[in-house]
Amino acid sequence: MPAPAPKPPLPKAELHVHIEGTLEPEAAFAFAGRNGVRLPYASEEELRRACSFTGLQSLLDLQQKLTVVLRTEEDFADLAAGYLDRARAQGVRHAEIFFDPQAHTSRGVPFATVIDGLTRVLDTAQETYGISTRLIMCFLRDESAASALAAFEAARPYLDRITAVGLDSAEAHHPPSKFADVYALARQAGLKCVAHAGEEGPAAYVWEALDILKVDRIDHGVSAMEDERLVARLAEEQVPLTLCPLSNVRLRVVEDLADHPLPAMLKAGLLVTVNSDDPAYFGGYVHDNFTAVRDALGLDEETLRALARNSFRAAFLDEPTREKYLREVAAY
Template identity: 40%
Template sequence: MQHFIEKMPKAELHVHLEGTLEPELSFQLAKKNGAELAYKTPEALVAAYDFHDLPSFLNIYYAGMNVLVEEDDFYQLTFAYLTKARSQETLYAELFFDPQAHTSRGISFDTVITGIHQAQVNAEKKMGIKSQLIMCFLREMSAESAMQHLVLAKPYRNWLVGVGLDSDERNNPPVKFAEVFSEAKAMGLKLTMHCDVNQQNSLMHIKQCVSDIQVDRIDHGINSLECEVLCELIKHKKLGLTVCPVSNQFVVQSLTSDEIHKMLKKDMLVTINSDDPAYFRAYLNENLIELQKEGKFNQNQIVTLVGNAFKVAWLDNATQNDYLQQLHRYVSQHI
């Protein structure tokens, strides 16, 4: 089963580029840019990854970004992730990035997005991995700041496929950003929002995402299972749910395999993703392998989870079908 998973054609829809910053690259960039790190070695940095909830993770996560300064830093970050993803047979990825975390440090929006985009172009050319970019807003910052960054993004509209909402959910409901997301939708961008597992008012936030914001997808969304009506609505709207098992384990001490089984039984479009793989020490293959072990998922269920990612990816029908055919050919050869 492990070999079957490792070689499957896959898509990843929930990965934060800043969360792919491996310790070794972090130290290289810190030395180049004269940035101070709180740890003396990459090993010491990894040892500090002792997360027990979302805020404890975010504290280390944002501190780690200080090494990202120049356009080439964002290029290296993005190219390194896409190289790793392609080595795990990921054919397509939708990448989150957090511009406010960089502009607030004095880094220009242009520097950030140009470095990322150039890496995407080169990775597709050299390795055949296609990717699209999703700009996320930090929910603890103001709606005005989010709108300012949407305006900054307008010259780069063709480099973006959608917008998202992430970071600290406490007292930051989706409706806080209703105007920004309405404007993004008018620009032709897809919409998604984080509703992390067991956060304050998680169920209310999911309801706002679906009914008020009218998102195209939900990131995480495990708590939707608490409301049968909401599950049916998500299913009716064919909304994908981008679940991240290993990162869930840091919050609820489980890979949420039971919940994922329930979603599959309800025919909800649940997908598996890595979230912040450098910090949680698990990329897409590791998430799928560990989930399969904990939840005893059979081959058909794993194929469904992987297939769902292609089905809810923000791609045209022809490209979606091409990826799904590649997956089906692989499965037919390995049954």
């Protein structure tokens, strides 16, 4: 008698994934080959071994060496297709995807090349992969505020394809308040706002993201647990937090997954979600993160369902679509 088919993954939304962080070693070498770029690694295996990080900056240094292979519209389209194919196998029904235009325009790749390549695939993702998508344009916080403003102006002709703005890259010594002006422009343009805060930065950065940038979601937010008053506010206002557990371990935000504050956050009534961040570098996509926290933290099935429900509650969806996805979770 044949073995029963494995149960499909729990339906979920992914709200914190950097498209540049889905560049798998095989794809990096394939893009390098077709674009005539020489990578500083002899093989895919050597590149995988390089994914050993001492903190966020070491990840950013590695990504800078690899994003040079992304040159053409075809590259960005293939990158998006590769992510969506993996996401479908991980149970993702809706994905809100970060991209970093400054990382590409700064080396001569036109903004149009980046967004045309991505949206060529994202526009048909529902039909092709069964995944609805949103695109979030991030500003690099270790660049100047003027650079962020220039990036936003370059994006203006394409705002109909962009749902939100975000803030990523090296958090230390780059507070959210640095980007108050560009976030004000984004809100005036009708965009949603999110920001990385409380990953390697203090709880004070989460306050700034809420009060100065007026964000709709906090990306990471781990250090919020250091401030009882902030925890109470996040719980009362149900501000979503997009946690990335495997990332937190790889980047030494927590030393061991068993020490992750996720259970304490849930107990405090926070609206937390589980995501993959840069899965090609951290050894796991979103369902892998669900499985890892289940095993390391002893989470039961109902808690995992609650995390899946949270992901759709926190997503930038219209209400009928949100309810449809929540029914899928209930029926799982």
